[in-house]
Amino acid sequence: MRNRVDWPAHVVLVLGVALFVLPLWLVFAGSTQDPAAIARGELSLIPRLEGFGVFASILRDGSPGTGPVWRMLLVSGAMAVSIAFGKIVISILSAYAVTFFRFPFRKAAFWTIFITLMLPIEVRIVPTYEVMSDLHLINTFPGLTIPLIASATATLLFRQTFLVIPDELVEAARIDGAGPWRFLKDILIPVSSSNLAALFVILFVYGWNQYLWPLLVATTPQLDTIVIGIVKMIGTETQTEWNRVMATALLAMLPPVAVVILMQRWFVRGLTDGEK
Amino acid sequence: MATLVLDGLRKSFGKIPVLHGVDLSMPSGEMLVIVGASGCGKSTLLRLVAGLEEPTLGKIILDGVDVAARDPADRDIAMVFQNYALYPHMSVFDNMAYGLRIRDMPKAEIERRVTEAAGTLELSALLQRKPRQLSGGQRQRVAMGRAIVREPKLFLFDEPLSNLDATLRVTMRAEIRRLQRRMGVTSLFVTHDQVEAMTLGDRLLVLHKGQAVQLATPMEVFNRPANTYVAGFIGAPAMNLLPAKLAQNGRAAQLEIGPTIAFADGPRAGADGRELIVGIRPEHLHLDPAGFVLPVDLVEPLGSETVVIGKLENGQMLTIKLPCAGVSDTSLRVGISEQHLHVFDAQTGLRLEGGLSAVPSS
Known part of the structure; x- marks a missing residue:
């Protein structure tokens, strides 16, 4: 039974893989082609060996109208990591407060945080821009990241995680003499580490993909993210060098993929090991 | 320490x-x-x-x-x-x-x-x-x-x-x-x-x-x-608690289910007719050919002993622990050991000790 190959299942799987890989392959092969050939509509599926230089070239020099791609990758990376870390730190602390401490207006505090879920950056973009402008944060890295950090999604997730932690564990730690900070550091964070890893992946990808806010708030080329960079490469006046665009798109994909693969191993281990 | x-x-x-x-x-x-x-x-x-x-x-x-x-x-x-x-x-x-x-x-x-x-x-x-x-x-x-x-x-x-x-x-x-x-x-x-x-x-x-x-x-x-x-809480099976009245100048209890039992440890205070609760542990009931009749409701053999739950005509349940197996599952004749009675006041539920001097005023 177990030796028999399940042909229909394999066919479906192979088709699925092809469906996902083909566009990527097209981008990869296209990035090595002669830009003039692409412009004529001759997009070969076979990579051209002499075209591989384009990756080094865009990393070093970028494309007409943009800075070097390495800097865009750096800006995007720094932004995504800042957003992910910032959100996690803020939401762990706020979730910790609303879950484990009894203070006046606790419910009100929680609901106020909760309501920000209805106000993503796209909705409050004009007032947020005004605030950033008043604080002189336009065209700065903090201006790029801080408004994206403030949101309730992660607070909500951590609150759910913390709610299932048994009271006895909290009480045992109290009797052992762990104060609030020690409890957070020694017990709460390690116990929710698998959720932490999962959330980091989601938030990193969220930060990496940001487009609208960076477009508005950061107009200097020094703060161009990779996503903005790709758009800038598709010029309107000059002829677009599609091989460079495709190479950049490919490079833009790698960091999120790397984060997912890296953290996936970690949080899957956390999930299978973990026990509350 | x-x-x-x-x-x-x-x-x-x-x-x-x-x-x-x-x-x-x-x-x-x-x-x-x-x-x-x-x-x-x-x-x-x-x-x-x-x-x-x-x-x-x-x-x-x-x-x-x-x-x-x-x-x-x-x-x-x-x-x-x-x-x-x-x-x-x-x-x-x-x-x-x-x-x-x-x-x-x-x-x-x-x-x-x-x-x-x-x-x-x-x-x-x-x-x-x-x-x-x-x-x-x-x-x-x-x-x-x-x-x-x-x-x-x-x-x-x-x-x-x-x-x-x-x-x-x-x-x-x-x-x-x-x-x-x-x-x-x-x-x-x-x-x-x-x-x-x-x-x-x-x-x-x-x-x-x-x-x-x-x-x-x-x-x-x-x-x-x-x-x-x-x-009722301490002891398993739980103690039988039976309503009764004080009788014979405080020297005995007249159980509602019939028999009158003399107190072995001295009389209790109060007039005859005072409402009591008499507690008898299941192990202090025994088979007695001269005792009262108990229709059997359930027999639970535990190996070394047998617990019999009986149901009297007035609906009162009575548990007996017997040190033997193979008892009748229809009806038994049961006697009460006088030495092991627990007497309580029916109103307050408090224990009434034998001997008039030990009695708390109520």
Whole structure:
């Protein structure tokens, strides 16, 4: 039974893989082609060996109208990591407060945080821009990241995680003499580490993909993210060098993929090991 | 080694009173078991002593010092929880060492204490394991170890055996008792299991609806229950409580189910006809050809003995424990041993002692 190959299942799987890989392959092969050939509509599926230089070239020099791609990758990376870390730190602390401490207006505090879920950056973009402008944060890295950090999604997730932690564990730690900070550091964070890893992946990808806010708030080329960079490469006046665009798109994909693969191993281990 | 005194300890949650003033004095090294049905306030009492709840009123005096206002960590107590409450991400060693590390104890001393406790509890081979790799009994031992290494003034046990299977419970029960005796640490043990209560405690505190009903040695509680609640709660199968009236100038009780039984330990106060509750343990009823007729409802053979539940004509249930097997399952003739009667007042439920001088005025 177990030796028999399940042909229909394999066919479906192979088709699925092809469906996902083909566009990527097209981008990869296209990035090595002669830009003039692409412009004529001759997009070969076979990579051209002499075209591989384009990756080094865009990393070093970028494309007409943009800075070097390495800097865009750096800006995007720094932004995504800042957003992910910032959100996690803020939401762990706020979730910790609303879950484990009894203070006046606790419910009100929680609901106020909760309501920000209805106000993503796209909705409050004009007032947020005004605030950033008043604080002189336009065209700065903090201006790029801080408004994206403030949101309730992660607070909500951590609150759910913390709610299932048994009271006895909290009480045992109290009797052992762990104060609030020690409890957070020694017990709460390690116990929710698998959720932490999962959330980091989601938030990193969220930060990496940001487009609208960076477009508005950061107009200097020094703060161009990779996503903005790709758009800038598709010029309107000059002829677009599609091989460079495709190479950049490919490079833009790698960091999120790397984060997912890296953290996936970690949080899957956390999930299978973990026990509350 | 420390004494514990509770002085008028009260606790209300909002407007709902849970404990109505508990007074207690424990000598050093005593194992006191707090027993009662669920909701009687026994866990609340323990949590007050632990500092996990704040008393509404009253003092908790540990070794001469009132600790009622102190943080749990500053009371020098250790607690063993029902669900073990081990830190899931820490090894057995770290679980036991955590409380000591927080107190900035030198590494060598932590190592010594944990190794010693692990030896006592047969956990030496498991020190590097995580809690999820342990069985229930082992986890419970780790929880014990975490309490032991602290070398506290007071041990608090919150139904620590109720999550274990029956066999393990008996073994762990004996182990806890041995350990507590050897270490001589004053201990409070909360349970709803009366067998645990009887076997573990130097003394029992029976709680009922937030009130201390009786505080005495297990045998005293068993032999002279203070009221009908304790009488029905301690002992298995439960004591038969039968309505009766005082008769023969206070020298006997006329049971509602028929027979009149003379008191072997002296007369009770009051006029004839005073309403009583007479308690008879199932083992103090015996087969007697001259006794009253009991229609059998159910026979439960336990191997070495047989429990018979009978139902009298007026609907009164009566439980008998017989030291033999193969009894009739239709009807029996039953006699009552006069020496083992428990007499209570029907209104207050309080115990009425034999001999007129011992009678409290009512």
